[in-house]
Amino acid sequence: MCGRFTLRATPEEVASHFRLLQVPDFSPRYNIGPGQMVGVVRAQRADSDAGEPIAETNTDFRKQITHAGSGDVEPAVRLEWAWVKWGLVPHWAEDPAVGNRLINARAETVGTKPAFRTAARYRRCLVPADGFYEWKASPKGKQPYFIRLRGDRLFALAGLWDQWHSPTGEILETCTVLTVEPNPLVAKFHNRMPLILPPEAYDLWLNPAIIQFDKLREWIRPYPAHEMEAVAVSSYVNSTRHEGPRCIEPVTESGTLFDGDSS
Numbered sequence: 001m002c003g004r005f006t007l008r009a010t011p012e013e014v015a016s017h018f019r020l021l022q023v024p025d026f027s028p029r030y031n032i033g034p035g036q037m038v039g040v041v042r043a044q045r046a047d048s049d050a051g052e053p054i055a056e057t058n059t060d061f062r063k064q065i066t067h068a069g070s071g072d073v074e075p076a077v078r079l080e081w082a083w084v085k086w087g088l089v090p091h092w093a094e095d096p097a098v099g100n101r102l103i104n105a106r107a108e109t110v111g112t113k114p115a116f117r118t119a120a121r122y123r124r125c126l127v128p129a130d131g132f133y134e135w136k137a138s139p140k141g142k143q144p145y146f147i148r149l150r151g152d153r154l155f156a157l158a159g160l161w162d163q164w165h166s167p168t169g170e171i172l173e174t175c176t177v178l179t180v181e182p183n184p185l186v187a188k189f190h191n192r193m194p195l196i197l198p199p200e201a202y203d204l205w206l207n208p209a210i211i212q213f214d215k216l217r218e219w220i221r222p223y224p225a226h227e228m229e230a231v232a233v234s235s236y237v238n239s240t241r242h243e244g245p246r247c248i249e250p251v252t253e254s255g256t257l258f259d260g261d262s263s
Contacts, residue, residue, distance in 0.1 A: 001104045001179055001190060001192045001193075001194075002103075002104055002132055002157065002177045002179060002193070002194035003033070003034060003103065003104075003133075004031060004032065004033050004132060004133040004237070004240070005032050005127075005129045005131060005132040005133070005157070005194075006029060006030050006031070006032065006129060006130055006131040006132070006146075006247070006248065007026070007028070007029045007032065007039070007128055007129055007130060008028045008029070008030065008130055008131075009028075009128070009130050009154045010028075011023045011024050011025060011026055013154060014039075014081075014128050014154065017128070017154050017199075018041045018079060018126065018128065018156070018202070019079060020041065020079055020080070020081055021078055021079070021080070022080075022081070024039060024081040026039055029243070030237075030243055030244055030245060030246075030247040030248060031237055031240055031242055031243050031247045032086070033086070033240035034086050034087050034100070034103040035085065035086060035087055035099075035100065036085070036086055036240070037083050037084065037085055037086075038083070038084060038085075038086045038127060038175065039081055039082070039083060039127075039128060040081070040082055040083075040084055040125040040126065040127050040128075040159060040161060040175055041079050041080070041081060041082075041125060041126040041127075041128060041156070041206070042079065042080060042082055042123075042124070042125040042126070042161060042206065043077040043078070043079060043080075043206045043207070043208050044077065044078050044079065044080040077206065077207070077208060079206065082125075082161075082173065083173075084125075084161055084173040084174055084175045085099065085172065085173070085174045085175070086103055086174070086175060086176075086177075087099030087100055087101075087102055087103050087174055087175075087176070088102040088103075088105070088115070088116070088119070088160060088161070088162055088174045088175055088176035089102070089162060089164040089172060089174045090102075090114070090115050090116075090118070090119075090162055090164070091118070091162050091163055091164055091165070093164060096164055096166070096172055098115075099174050102115060102176050103176060103177065104176060104177055104178070104179050104192070104194075105160065105176045105177075105178050105179070106178075106179060106180075106192075107158065107178040107179060107180050107195050107220045108180070108220060110160065110178065110213065111213035111214065116160055116176070117213075118162070119160035119161060119162045119176075120160055120213045121211045121212075121213060122208065122211060123160055123161045123162055123163075124158070124159070124160055124161075124205050124206060125159045125160065125161045125175060125206070126156040126157070126158070126159065126197065126202060126205065126206065127156065127157040127158075127159040127175065127177055128154065128155075128156060128157075129154075129155060129156070129157050129194075130148060130149075130152065130153065130154050130155065131146055131147060131148035131152075131248065132146075132147055132148075132157075132194060133145065133146055133147070133233075133237060134147060134186065134189035134190050134230075135189065136188065136189045141235075143232060143251075144232070144233050144234070144235060144237050144238060145189060145230045145231060145232055145233065146230070146231045146232075146233045146237075146247075146248045147185070147186065147189075147228060147229070147230045147231075148228065148229060148231070149227055149228055149229075150227055150228065150229055155196050155197075156196065156197045156199075156202060157177050157178070157194045157195065157196060157197075158177070158178040158194075158195040158196075158197050158205060158219075159175045159176060159177050159178065160175065160176050160178065161173060161174065161175040161176075162174055162175075177194050177195075178194070178195040179192040179193060179194055179195060180192070180193060180194075180195045180220060180221060180222055181193075181222055182222060183222035183223060183224065183225035183228070184225045185225040185228050185229075185230060186222070186225075186228075186230075188230070189230070193222060193223075195219075195220065195223075196223040197219055198219075198223075201219045204216060204219070205219070231248070231250050232250060232251040233247065233248055233249060233250060233251060234246070234249065234251055
């Protein structure tokens, strides 16, 4: 699963990596947890300056979109940064408290599950991150580990978002992080891991013309273990009230216990 992550990169780095039109405004985060506001990258209408997300009913616009390819090609749609609450509340939900249970979604089944299938078709997003936490049982209790890409690089968690309207007219936007079977590194800690998308998958994932989730199946896979490492950190990170660099400081006597090349 994914229940805690970091975003320590600068706003300029995030804007460059995700090809945003504007640099977002945020401070480094070392302990992002469920129920908090998180930044996501999503498609916006190419003909809109208001930053409104693409509506699922906007079929005329979807017909105009063509796949942009990857990497060196400009994206088919403009991308925007948006703040949403972590814990997805489906647009049809009667009670927004359901979001407390929907911080993660199994990527293998989101296309058919009622809570996620509409978002999987029309409301996909990327959740910028540069590390996440997992816990491993030990004789002294659960030991937290900070898991990141080698080189401490920025990456994207695959996400879905939705928009809920209260009876009084309030609008709540929320998201969930998709998970997959773990690679050998993350399997040392948990039986699921967040779905990390490589940059070449970003355009496809966000392309509103792709409304058949099965067309994205090739990217539903564990991130390569050899490109990742896990560092033991202190129990300071256990509380979501704690923030700052201390959350990722290695435990002196343990250091980096696991990496993707270990057996």
